[in-house]
Amino acid sequence: MEKREVMENEEKTEAVKETKFTKEQILKCARYSGKRDILSVILNDGESYGHKEIQNAVEKFLKGKVD
Known part of the structure; x- marks a missing residue:
């Protein structure tokens, strides 16, 4: 594989990783329907x-301490 092809593949991978969503979009998403209360806060x-940031x-x- 040429260096150019590797760089193009890396750029495509980064573009996929960089998909971001607003709070409003996330709260409407079925994927997070069970966590809407937490996410709204x-x-x-x-x-x-991004999905990783949300997770x-x-x-x-959820791991936070309760005083």
């Missing part, structure tokens, strides 16, 4: 999130 208006935020919230 932990996500900020006007910001965009990490939910896990961090």
Whole structure:
């Protein structure tokens, strides 16, 4: 494989990883229907999130200590 082809493949992979969604889109998504209450609290208006970021935020919230 040429260096150029490798770079093009890496760029395509990064483009797929970089898909971001707004808080409003996430809250309407069926994938997160069971976590809408949590997401409405932990996500900020006007910001965009990827699926990994959403999963990490939910896990961090659920593992948080209760005072």
